[in-house]
Amino acid sequence: AGPMVSLVVKEGGAVELRLLQGDGAEVPRVTLNGERLEADAVRELEHHDRLQLGFDFDFRLVIPGSAAVDSDDEAGLDPDTVLLSLMNDAKQGVLSSFAGRQEGEDSSDLQNWVRAYERATLAVDEANAITAEVRPEDNLFFELCWCVTKKPQIPAFAVFVKSRGEDDDQTLYVWSQEKFYSRLQAIRDVRLEWEESGADAVAEMLETHPQKDPWREIGPVELQLLEEQMAELLA
Secondary structure (H helix, E strand, C coil): CCCCEEEEECHHHCEEEEECCCCCCCCCCEEECCEECCCCCEEEECCCCEEEECCCEEEEEECCCCCCCCCCCCCCCCCCCEEEEECCCCCHHHHHHHHCCCCCCCHHHHHHHHHHHHHHHHHHHHHHHHHHHHCHHHCEEEEEEEEECCCCCCCCEEEEEEECCCCCCEEEEEEEHHHHHHHHHHHHHHHHHHHHHCHHHHHHHHHHCHHHCCCCCCCHHHHHHHHHHHHHHHC
16 A cells, blocks of 8 residues: 655644645545545645544654643754654554655655664654553553654654553643663663662662662753752751
């Protein structure tokens, strides 16, 4: 099967979706917010739109910088970047659908996407496994999101850091791929400390030195409170 849709990030950050259909080919099954798109359909997408390709692959559109984004941390994300959050497991067919959205792309671009997907998936799975083992009571988990950019030949992704709730999951932070890989190494270091010193020692370390917590973001207010606490201890 060929590409099903074309996604283009326009000037100003607008995202245009165009349904693709080969000569004489059947109209692909693509739905946007529950509405099935007809042949040659063109839509301008909005933050949190739901896109379904076929029957198996569901996506949620996240536009960094939108007022509706549930995170105070979008460090490292290009404002012209659009995130496609995979609601189901990504497969090569999905990557192929999006890899063909620009003219001039060749098979090497798809191979880059697949390699980047495999590496990112393993890294996110590792982060989730360590998190569930080291701090299960916090209900934290990571979610992989693919980035559709103006340079589609360069694979990119972001990671949502989320907290699992009784009714709904809450997005705490959005990390760029560079930041995620940096934090993953720190998470591995915490796990080694956890194995060597035990769960109680690690829990105490993360509580008394939150700036060393790789799962946590320290904002200006929290940093000031930490400085005041340190000053009191040293007084």
